[in-house]
Amino acid sequence: MVLGKYVEAVAAKCKDKEIQKVSQDGGVVSGLLIYALEEGIIEGAVVSKVTDEPWKPQPHIATTRDEILAAAGTKYTMCPNVWMIKEATRQYGIEKLGIVGVPCQIGAVRKMQTYPFGARFVPDKIKLIVGIYCMENFPYSSLETFVSEKMNLSLDIVDKMDIGKGKFWAYTVDETATIPLKETHGYEQSSCKVCNDYTAELADISTGSVGTPDGWSTVLTRTKFGDKLFKEAVEVGMFETKPIEEVKPGLGLLKKLAKQKKERAEKTIEERKKLGLPVP
Amino acid sequence: MSISNKIKKMLGLKSESAEEVKEMKKPKIGYIHLSGCTGCLMSLTENYDLLADLLDMVEIVYGHTLVDVWEMPEMDLALVEGSVCIQDEHSVEELMEAREKADLLCALGSCAMTGGFTRYARGGQQAQPSHESFLPISELVKVDLAIPGCPPSPEIIAKTLTAYIKEDMDYLKPLMDLPKHNELCGCDLQNEVVNKALCCGCGSCAMACQTRAIEMVNGRPEINTNRCIKCGVCYVHCPRTWWPEEQIKSELEL
Ligand SMILES: Cc1cc2nc3c(=O)[nH]c(=O)nc-3n(C[C@H](O)[C@H](O)[C@H](O)COP(=O)(O)OP(=O)(O)OC[C@H]3O[C@@H](n4cnc5c(N)ncnc54)[C@H](O)[C@@H]3O)c2cc1C
Ligand code: SF4
Ligand code: SF4
Ligand code: SF4
Numbered sequence: 001m002v003l004g005k006y007v008e009a010v011a012a013k014c015k016d017k018e019i020q021k022v023s024q025d026g027g028v029v030s031g032l033l034i035y036a037l038e039e040g041i042i043e044g045a046v047v048s049k050v051t052d053e054p055w056k057p058q059p060h061i062a063t064t065r066d067e068i069l070a071a072a073g074t075k076y077t078m079c080p081n082v083w084m085i086k087e088a089t090r091q092y093g094i095e096k097l098g099i100v101g102v103p104c105q106i107g108a109v110r111k112m113q114t115y116p117f118g119a120r121f122v123p124d125k126i127k128l129i130v131g132i133y134c135m136e137n138f139p140y141s142s143l144e145t146f147v148s149e150k151m152n153l154s155l156d157i158v159d160k161m162d163i164g165k166g167k168f169w170a171y172t173v174d175e176t177a178t179i180p181l182k183e184t185h186g187y188e189q190s191s192c193k194v195c196n197d198y199t200a201e202l203a204d205i206s207t208g209s210v211g212t213p214d215g216w217s218t219v220l221t222r223t224k225f226g227d228k229l230f231k232e233a234v235e236v237g238m239f240e241t242k243p244i245e246e247v248k249p250g251l252g253l254l255k256k257l258a259k260q261k262k263e264r265a266e267k268t269i270e271e272r273k274k275l276g277l278p279v280p
Numbered sequence: 281m282s283i284s285n286k287i288k289k290m291l292g293l294k295s296e297s298a299e300e301v302k303e304m305k306k307p308k309i310g311y312i313h314l315s316g317c318t319g320c321l322m323s324l325t326e327n328y329d330l331l332a333d334l335l336d337m338v339e340i341v342y343g344h345t346l347v348d349v350w351e352m353p354e355m356d357l358a359l360v361e362g363s364v365c366i367q368d369e370h371s372v373e374e375l376m377e378a379r380e381k382a383d384l385l386c387a388l389g390s391c392a393m394t395g396g397f398t399r400y401a402r403g404g405q406q407a408q409p410s411h412e413s414f415l416p417i418s419e420l421v422k423v424d425l426a427i428p429g430c431p432p433s434p435e436i437i438a439k440t441l442t443a444y445i446k447e448d449m450d451y452l453k454p455l456m457d458l459p460k461h462n463e464l465c466g467c468d469l470q471n472e473v474v475n476k477a478l479c480c481g482c483g484s485c486a487m488a489c490q491t492r493a494i495e496m497v498n499g500r501p502e503i504n505t506n507r508c509i510k511c512g513v514c515y516v517h518c519p520r521t522w523w524p525e526e527q528i529k530s531e532l533e534l
Contacts, residue, residue: 005534059483078499080483087487101482108484108519110528115454118488118513120323120433137481140498189499190477191520202534222534278476280523 002258004201006220007227009251011212011242012234022072024162026217028207028239029100029130030072034065035233036098036128045098045128046088047071048079054155055147056140059084061092074132076161077140078189082108089125098128103197106131110202128229131200133208133218133254135163135192135261142187146170151177164209194272194280196265198258205230211254212247218254283307283447307445310355311343312378314371315398315414316362320389321345323431327438334438337445357444358382363391363398363414372420379421387426387459388437390511392417394464396430397509416462423459425452430490430511454524464512466493466503468521474500478520485514 003009014020014027016034023030036042049060049071057079062068081101088094099109106129113123138146143161147153147170160171167178200206204226211218219241221227234241244251269279311321321343325331340346341353358378364371379385390396395416403412417423427440443451466489473479481499493507494514501514515521528534 005529078481080481080486080496080499083483083486083496085487104480104519105482105484107523107528108482108517110532111519111524112484112488112517114524114528114531115439115516116433116435117427117429117516118433118490118511119517120326120431120435122433123435189480191480194478194520195480202528202532223532278472278478280478280520 002255002262003199003220003251004197004206004222006206006222007224008221009244010219011216011244011247012207012219012239013216013241015237015240018069019072020215022069024072024074024160025209026207026212026215026219026239027072028205028217028219029132030068031238032128032130032205032230032233033062033068033098033100035236035238036229037063037065037068039232040096041229042094042096042098042128044088044092044094045100046081046084047100048075048081050075053140055143055158055161061088061094063092063094073160074162076138076163077143078137081105082112085109085112085126086119086122089122095125096127097125098130099126100130100132101200102132102134102137103200103202104134104195106200106203107197128226129202129204131203131206133199133206133210134195135198135257136188136195137192138184138187139189142184145187146179146184150179150183153177162209193268194265196262198261199254208254210257211244211250216242216247218244218251283444283449306337306339307356308341308354309338310341310352310358310378310382311346312358312360312374313344314360314362314364314375314392314417315368316389316391318345318361319431320359320361320392320429320437323429323434324437326434330438334441338441352377352381355382357384357386359386359388360392360417361388363395364417364420365398365401365411366413366415366420367403367408367411375417375421384424385417385421386440387417387423389432390428390430390509390513393423393426393428393458394462394510394512396511399510418459418462425455426458427455428458428464428512428516430509430513450527450530454522454527457522458516461512461515464515465510466501466505466508466514468512468515469494469501469503469518472515473518473520480520482519484517484519488513488517 014031019027033045044063048057057075059081116123157172162169170177204223206220207217221230387393398414401414486494493504494501
């Protein structure tokens with residue numbers, strides 16, 4: 001099972017225009033968090049938000065719709081969201097917490113729930129875990145290299161970055177720049193090479209762009225709770241959905257990429273073992 | 281096979297033959313208090329709703345704060361809190377006696393497992409200036425399983441005891457691997473994770489640190505060694521030091 005266990009796979013798009021305007025893809029993450037917040041399922045969520053430096057995210061504890069919207073969109077650099085979980089349950093006193101993260105972060109949260117050595121009264125306060133697909137991540141300086149050096153743009157004026165169709169994209173108000181994905185190779189965070197989870201297999205709900213057309217998201221509902229929540233949100237009109245079989249390129253591409261990622265990890269792990277290096 | 285025998289077998293120790301082992305109904309548990317602060321015991325009692333059930337499933341046969349027993353009896357499981365001061369004859373003896381009388385010995389809390397902040401002890405204080413050397417208990421005796429934390433969360437104590445009672449070896453296995461790590465410190469993140477190209481910048485270590493000694497800078501943990509109490513919690517929480525995939529999946533039914 002290269003996509004992990006899931007209940008249902010669908011294509012989805014948030015119907016809320018305001019969310020659509022700021023979201024990376026179908027606005028599934030922000031839409032779900034906002035729905036859960038408004039329904040009282042969560043009181044706040046850890047999201048990743050850019051603060052002082054352009055495109056440099058920090059984990060942020062969002063407790064309002066506006067704060068969730070302010071954090072929408074993908075930042076292709078590490079943002080240690082797990083760091084803020086304890087803070088959210090202590091300083092913010094949040095009893096019902098949501099969190100969004102890439103697969104390794106979701107894994108870290110699940111490990112903490114399973115073996116909560118130093119996490120007194122934290123595990124059961126995490127009510128909603130939304131995972132986003134992830135092939136690899138980049139150190140902040142790598143982003144600077146792509147945008148400033150290779151595209152000759154200033155990070156300050158970039159409105160959106162994206163990876164897709166074999167390219168790394170940067171959008172400004174009046175310009176669209178790309179570099180081939182090949183040129184980003186060698187700039188990845190190296191630990192991503194041992195990572196074998198592409199679709200956040202341990203989240204309640206996972207989502208990403210691959211598999212569906214622009215402006216849409218591929219959604220995998222995983223836990224019973226996640227499945228129920230997503231279906232409720234569709235029911236009340238938060239999302240428009242289509243059967244995944246009816247969209248292109250569909251699950252085939254997602255499976256192919258997930259498999260590639262797993263094979264890469266396996267290979268790296270074997271190489272590391274030969275060198276006597278530890279593996280996770 | 282009883283849980284003790286299963287654990288012993290996994291640790292490569294000789295287990296008793298089936299005839300010798302009576303079916304263990306209520307495990308006899310002892311609590312040994314060495315150089316600790318009673319925080320671990322308080323954490324155990326913080327399992328409010330669960331505590332009555334938990335205590336019902338076991339028999340507490342020894343422990344100065346818990347039962348009025350002076351002679352240490354035979355125990356199925358001894359929970360040891362605190363490190364051992366080797367200038368304190370009584371502590372050393374008590375630890376030795378516990379090892380002898382307990383089928384399984386568990387280091388409860390970071391002081392027992394890694395020495396914790398007693399690693400910084402260096403004597404010179406009244407009323408025992410010579411009490412200066414405090415060691416994780418595994419330096420003196422064989423430790424079968426460890427539960428780090430300063431203190432360990434009430435949840436991990438409850439989960440471990442429940443797993444022990446239910447003979448859930450899958451859950452206990454990682455804890456049986458921990459006693460060998462008795463020199464943990466925040467620096468391990470740099471040495472064992474970042475230096476080894478394994479850090480993914482998740483922030484789990486900084487979340488778990490109980491003294492806020494870790495800050496995430498550019499997606500990597502930065503350790504304030506002046507705040508670090510060598511509890512080892514960051515290391516055990518890191519998803520890249522060990523990864524209990526099967527256990528997570530079975531708990532989530534994924
Ligand atoms: C490093 C990285 C690599 C990715 N690789 C792929 C891929 O290979 N294939 C694919 O299909 N999708 C990938 N994605 C996911 C994709 O870019 C979108 O994030 C996802 O489709 C959600 O879109 P949305 O419109 O539903 O979310 P939005 O409503 O736009 O919300 C996005 C959410 O993600 C959070 N977020 C943004 N950046 C980060 C970050 N660095 N770390 C943690 N959380 C963050 C935000 O706080 C926000 O809550 C990747 C995302 C990241 C961060
Ligand atoms: S590839 Fe894996 S390790 Fe790297 S950021 Fe994505 S989920 Fe984390
Ligand atoms: S950095 Fe924090 S968690 Fe890690 S050993 Fe030191 S005190 Fe413990
Ligand atoms: S817990 Fe996460 S951030 Fe900390 S060292 Fe491990 S991988 Fe890196």
